Amino acid sequence: MIEKKIAKILDTAAKEAQAIPQMAEENKLNLPQSYEVQRLSISQRLARGENIVGYKLGFTSKAKMEQMGVHDLIWGILTDAMQIPDQGELSMQKFIHPRAEPEIAFRVKKDFDKILQLEDCREYLESCASAIEIIDSRYENFKFTLEDVVADNCSSSAFVLGTWQAIPENIADLKMELKFNGRTVEEGSSAQILENPLHSVVELSRLTQEAGIEVRAGEIILAGAATKAEFIEIGIEVEVEVQDIGGTLFRVVK
Ligand code: OOG
Ligand code: MG
Numbered sequence: 617m618i619e620k621k622i623a624k625i626l627d628t629a630a631k632e633a634q635a636i637p638q639m640a641e642e643n644k645l646n647l648p649q650s651y652e653v654q655r656l657s658i659s660q661r662l663a664r665g666e667n668i669v670g671y672k673l674g675f676t677s678k679a680k681m682e683q684m685g686v687h688d689l690i691w692g693i694l695t696d697a698m699q700i701p702d703q704g705e706l707s708m709q710k711f712i713h714p715r716a717e718p719e720i721a722f723r724v725k726k727d728f729d730k731i732l733q734l735e736d737c738r739e740y741l742e743s744c745a746s747a748i749e750i751i752d753s754r755y756e757n758f759k760f761t762l763e764d765v766v767a768d769n770c771s772s773s774a775f776v777l778g779t780w781q782a783i784p785e786n787i788a789d790l791k792m793e794l795k796f797n798g799r800t801v802e803e804g805s806s807a808q809i810l811e812n813p814l815h816s817v818v819e820l821s822r823l824t825q826e827a828g829i830e831v832r833a834g835e836i837i838l839a840g841a842a843t844k845a846e847f848i849e850i851g852i853e854v855e856v857e858v859q860d861i862g863g864t865l866f867r868v869v870k
């Protein structure tokens with residue numbers, strides 16, 4: 617089965633931090649097949665003892681779509697092994713060409729038992745936090761098609777969360793900054809995430825229902841980057857600051 621073979625290749629590339637070529641012509645997948653590859657590659661992580669802790673949305677902002685040349689919302693799976701503690705360290709050795717992007721995370725309060733509408737979100741969510749997603753495409757030169765990136769679990773590789781906070785009233789209008797060693801390198805607003813990052817939660821509820829997955833209480837949702845992503849390097853302290861929610865950071869080490 618082609619899906620199984622590609623899942624293995626992508627999982628090994630992630631594990632060994634070795635880039636692979638984009639899917640060859642003879643291995644072209646359609647979108648449902650790509651999500652199946654994603655599922656199969658995650659099951660290899662689960663077999664190694666990792667646990668699913670949540671989900672991420674991708675390409676929920678124009679800035680990201682334009683940067684990567686991909687124009688559809690995508691979703692991927694987060695495991696516990698991807699989480700770096702707040703104020704912690706990221707070792708470059710485990711990554712190929714990592715980039716950081718400023719995000720907002722939500723924590724689920726109540727199992728998603730239906731497709732949510734915007735007005736349901738606060739009932740189903742417990743809290744929010746500032747977040748940094750570290751994406752690391754397994755494809756050479758960070759180049760991919762929509763199908764490639766979905767198969768590669770949407771470039772998921774690591775994430776860092778600030779302290780959980782009550783979801784502010786103005787969640788759709790918060791200033792967000794990505795800083796390297798205290799210097800702002802990207803700046804945007806939570807409005808750039810589907811006009812309101814809660815829309816990412818709505819979209820995830822729909823996509824997971826379609827996939828037959830139940831999002832559960834306690835799980836984490838990364839709503840997607842507000843700005844472009846920036847390459848990180850050894851020696852940089854990477855910080856995200858979200859207005860009214862607070863900040864989070866990590867250091868990049870050898
Ligand atoms: C794909 C992941 C996109 C986001 O927040 O938009 C994403 C990539 O850019 O490699 O995580
Ligand atoms: Mg992201």
